[in-house]
Amino acid sequence: MKIHYISEDNSVLNHFLGQIRNINVQNDSMRFRRNIERIGEIMAYELSKNLSYKNVEIQTPLGIKKTTEISEDLVLCSILRAGLPLHNGFLNYFDHAENSFVSACRHHPNNDDSFEILVEYQALSNLNNKTVLLLDPMLATGQSIVAVHEKLIENATPNEIHIVVVIAAPEGIAHLEKHLPENCHLWVASLDEKLNEKNYIVPGLGDAGDLAYGSKL
Ligand SMILES: O=P(O)(O)OC[C@H]1O[C@H](OP(=O)(O)OP(=O)(O)O)[C@H](O)[C@@H]1O
Ligand SMILES: O=c1cc[nH]c(=O)[nH]1
Ligand SMILES: [Mg+2]
Numbered sequence: 001m002k003i004h005y006i007s008e009d010n011s012v013l014n015h016f017l018g019q020i021r022n023i024n025v026q027n028d029s030m031r032f033r034r035n036i037e038r039i040g041e042i043m044a045y046e047l048s049k050n051l052s053y054k055n056v057e058i059q060t061p062l063g064i065k066k067t068t069e070i071s072e073d074l075v076l077c078s079i080l081r082a083g084l085p086l087h088n089g090f091l092n093y094f095d096h097a098e099n100s101f102v103s104a105c106r107h108h109p110n111n112d113d114s115f116e117i118l119v120e121y122q123a124l125s126n127l128n129n130k131t132v133l134l135l136d137p138m139l140a141t142g143q144s145i146v147a148v149h150e151k152l153i154e155n156a157t158p159n160e161i162h163i164v165v166v167i168a169a170p171e172g173i174a175h176l177e178k179h180l181p182e183n184c185h186l187w188v189a190s191l192d193e194k195l196n197e198k199n200y201i202v203p204g205l206g207d208a209g210d211l212a213y214g215s216k217l
Contacts, residue, residue: 040089127156142175
């Protein structure tokens with residue numbers, strides 16, 4: 001798995017990352033969603049440099065311009081709920097992509113901090129021979145991404161899978177490196193320190209799904 005870190009230089013991306021983390025700003029859920037969307041737009045642009053292109057000729061009112069266009073068939077696949085604003089950001093730029101959605105949630109069968117991942121809902125387009133962009137803002141233990149990846153390849157063979165996360169913990173990256181095949185790329189906007197005892201990312205931002213859409217029962 002090839003890993004791409006995109007926020008190493010100073011850029012406006014750091015403003016958006018700062019706002020989704022900041023306890024004095026992040027509770028404005030409309031701003032939180034829009035910031036994740038804006039980060040998605042920046043990540044989509046960076047990722048687009050890694051895709052394959054074909055030569056095309058564009059007819060302008062005054063002549064013909066030779067340029068290039070993406071030649072891969074893209075599918076955006078987001079993990080519910082927190083993946084939705086990131087999905088919107090990617091779709092703003094890759095507006096020709098197909099769309100898929102999968103749910104993943106932590107289930108605590110023992111009523112303690114141990115959990116398993118339930119993947120209960122999926123609405124998938126045809127992924128065969130496609131480039132799949134798997135979108136989720138948070139990579140904590142990595143178990144959600146690995147469980148969703150298993151579902152995606154159960155009945156389909158994508159060419160490549162680009163996993164896109166905003167904030168990643170080292171433990172999650174190690175888990176993906178152990179369990180995902182060579183045709184997977186990982187894109188990370190910000191690498192954090194570690195997980196806490198509840199498997200939340202530190203310093204992280206808290207619960208991305210709750211910040212975007214409110215707390216759940
Ligand atoms: O790497 P992991 O340890 O699997 O954790 C990361 C997952 O946790 C969050 O979702 P959550 O379960 O909070 O669902 P939500 O989006 O509905 O809030 C996040 O959006 C990831 O899907
Ligand atoms: O830190 C974390 C870990 C899992 N899910 C989140 O939303 N945040
Ligand atoms: Mg959540």
